[in-house]
Amino acid sequence: MSDETRxxxxxxxxxxxxxxxxxxxxxxxNVLQRLLISMVRNSPLRxxxxxxxxxxxxxxxxxxxxxxxFRNCAFRLRGQNNLIEYGIxxxxxxxxxxxxxxxxxxxxxxxxxDVGSNIGLYSLPLARKAGDAGTVLAIDANPLMASQLRxxxxxxxxxxxxxxxxxxxxxxxxxxxxxxxxxxAIVAMEEAEDGDIPIRTLASIVSETGLTxxxxxxxxxxxxxxxxxxxxxxxAPTSLLPKKIVIEHPLPDEDYSGCAAAFERxxxxxxxxxxxxxxxxxxxxETD
Numbered sequence: 001m002s003d004e005t006r007x008x009x010x011x012x013x014x015x016x017x018x019x020x021x022x023x024x025x026x027x028x029x030n031v032l033q034r035l036l037i038s039m040v041r042n043s044p045l046r047x048x049x050x051x052x053x054x055x056x057x058x059x060x061x062x063x064x065x066x067x068x069x070f071r072n073c074a075f076r077l078r079g080q081n082n083l084i085e086y087g088i089x090x091x092x093x094x095x096x097x098x099x100x101x102x103x104x105x106x107x108x109x110x111x112x113x114d115v116g117s118n119i120g121l122y123s124l125p126l127a128r129k130a131g132d133a134g135t136v137l138a139i140d141a142n143p144l145m146a147s148q149l150r151x152x153x154x155x156x157x158x159x160x161x162x163x164x165x166x167x168x169x170x171x172x173x174x175x176x177x178x179x180x181x182x183x184x185a186i187v188a189m190e191e192a193e194d195g196d197i198p199i200r201t202l203a204s205i206v207s208e209t210g211l212t213x214x215x216x217x218x219x220x221x222x223x224x225x226x227x228x229x230x231x232x233x234x235x236a237p238t239s240l241l242p243k244k245i246v247i248e249h250p251l252p253d254e255d256y257s258g259c260a261a262a263f264e265r266x267x268x269x270x271x272x273x274x275x276x277x278x279x280x281x282x283x284x285x286e287t288d
Contacts, residue, residue, distance in 0.1 A: 024155035027067040051086035073124035074155035102216035109133035110215035120149040127158045141167035167199040168228040188222040202232040217242035226258030245280040
């Protein structure tokens with residue numbers, strides 16, 4: 001599969017957005033699909049280049065979605081080329097260490113922020129943990145992902161997610177989207193005055209929602225992390241600094257330079273690195 005990027009218009013994505021559709025459970029896996037899912041989950045076929053092929057085999061090339069549970073949340077997997085869907089379907093422990101890091105120790109009523117939320121891999125389990133008194137701010141520049149997250153939240157009976165379909169940067173403005181590998185989970189933002197995607201600052205979004213504290217924040221926005229997160233950390237009152245941060249790392253042992261410097265300024269300590277992310281805690285013990 002090519003690593004090339006290409007621009008994509010909002011209209012192209014929104015043709016795939018959920019409309020009026022059957023209630024969740026109507027596309028539950030049948031007996032054969034459940035058998036295949038179990039077999040793949042317990043084999044190397046759940047990883048790497050096999051994931052896409054195995055997902056298509058399980059779906060039977062029918063074009064119909066699959067309704068599955070993941071971490072006590074309802075996900076409708078629509079069969080688009082989306083790395084997140086492959087993980088949810090084939091790996092029950094997908095990104096478990098990262099999600100557990102944010103959830104562990106969080107009280108009922110906690111507030112979380114998910115920047116680059118996709119279909120809700122993090123947002124839905126965090127909302128389940130937060131409970132009715134809590135709040136999750138889910139932010140994604142891709143309007144298709146925002147639409148599908150709203151649908152998954154509704155299927156999960158979660159009413160505590162605030163969805164913002166916009167990009168995040170250090171200024172307000174507009175942008176265009178580019179997609180890599182034709183994967184709807186790998187969408188980058190290019191700021192442009194004539195773009196059709198709104199851009200906001202993280203500070204303005206948090207202010208609009210009235211949050212007074214942030215228990216955990218996850219951010220994965222394809223290289224835009226420095227421009228989105230650093231200004232927020234440098235301007236937010238101490239009470240609004242996220243207690244924990246999960247951030248994609250560009251290299252296995254290296255973080256985005258601006259974020260790394262901001263973490264040091266504000267007293268964050270690296271507690272672990274997983275395959276894709278670095279885990280930071282405010283005032284936490286630094287890992288070796």
